[in-house]
Amino acid sequence: MRNIGLQLMYVGTAYHGWQIQKNAVSVEETLEKALEKVVGHPVKCTGAGRTDAGVHARTYVANFRTCSTIPCDRLPLAVNTRLPDDIVVTRAVEVSEDFNAIGSCRKKEYTYRIYNTRIRNAFFVNRAWFYPKRLDEQVMQRAADCFVGTHDFAAVKSVGTDTKTTVRTVYYFDIERQGDLIDCRVCANGFLYNMVRAMVGTVIYAAEGKFPPEAVSDILLGKCRTDAGPTAPPGGLYMTKLWYDEPGLTPEEME
């Protein structure tokens, strides 16, 4: 059986996240149905991670096994004609037998986008968090810096999925303003449930003066979810980069 790695992008607004669920349309299910029509047999995809309902992916990676002989360079167009417009397969590559989109992923980057000006923008509905109160991105950056490094991130994990450990390593958490848009780019070796959205909510609480930005270090040490800020809404969140040792799945820069 060939093992095929897919690079894709999707607008998450219409989907209840990546993972297959009962009574809700997921990206995984939609993709598998389209792949089945192309390869002629049932398909099970492994995705690079769960994304929540309404969360987007500028880059996402999945893999599946097939006995089909369709060439990888023809696969994206063949699948895309069978997919709705809000999911696009951008690349397909044959990967090694033991490659697994989630297990082989070395690190990931998410970008959280905030639209920060007094009047909302119709073109950013479900694409950025409209936050009308002016945020100081330098205060946000000081709070964000507290998350960088290896820490126990229990304070920014929602109740839900159990994991063996809540220790993760954050490589960077950069806050950048361009005009009315603030992009928060965070890269880690793994993310807990709702971790990025809770980190963004915490950074905003610091900018709001609810606590000093440096207090975020103590909040992490306390491991108590209610000490941190709220969970930011899903429409501002994008999976933007994924790193693999496997060639052909190199990260794309976010536009």
Next chain:
Amino acid sequence: MRNIGLQLMYVGTAYHGWQIQKNAVSVEETLEKALEKVVGHPVKCTGAGRTDAGVHARTYVANFRTCSTIPCDRLPLAVNTRLPDDIVVTRAVEVSEDFNAIGSCRKKEYTYRIYNTRIRNAFFVNRAWFYPKRLDEQVMQRAADCFVGTHDFAAVKSVGTDTKTTVRTVYYFDIERQGDLIDCRVCANGFLYNMVRAMVGTVIYAAEGKFPPEAVSDILLGKCRTDAGPTAPPGGLYMTKLWYDEPGLTPEEME
């Protein structure tokens, strides 16, 4: 009665254009219903022009008359809380008694956006025309140059609304590529029905080699719609600037 000028923006995907129609939701109707709740009486808006179903406005201007004493600086937020997220009032100003959003408009700019690369982008669905075949923007510009000046534009007018004359003046028609996006910005003292979309279709036909770019001058002289290119789809079209003598309604730059 006060005469109020409104600057607004909208994503046109969910609407059958600006103008009120039977059995279809229009931007005008949606705006008037929201305004009525704010000012407490029925409202009739005059818009800067018809836009077709699915066409967007980064800037649009309308005016309406009211006996309400609500201050103009409070009006946008009051109306926006009663509008769906895809329509936003960005500014309100008191204008002179004889101001009329369509009659007082000196010139308008539309921008037509093309997403020109082999694989489509999920984030540009209904926001740009996905055109997978590579277009040479320099050939497009040579064709576009033929439209600049005062001409009879009957060759790029769809059958529909009757107008006294089909002569208009195009001030500029600039084709600019940034990466995979091509923006076609066209400014004129007035536009005929579907004129921008037919001009874009014609410029693309020239880039496709269906006729030499300079032949567009002859096509205009021939006044025959079937000699020109096809009407480009509505999702790529944005109203982007409007010019008035009236202060407070100055054009905003397209992002």
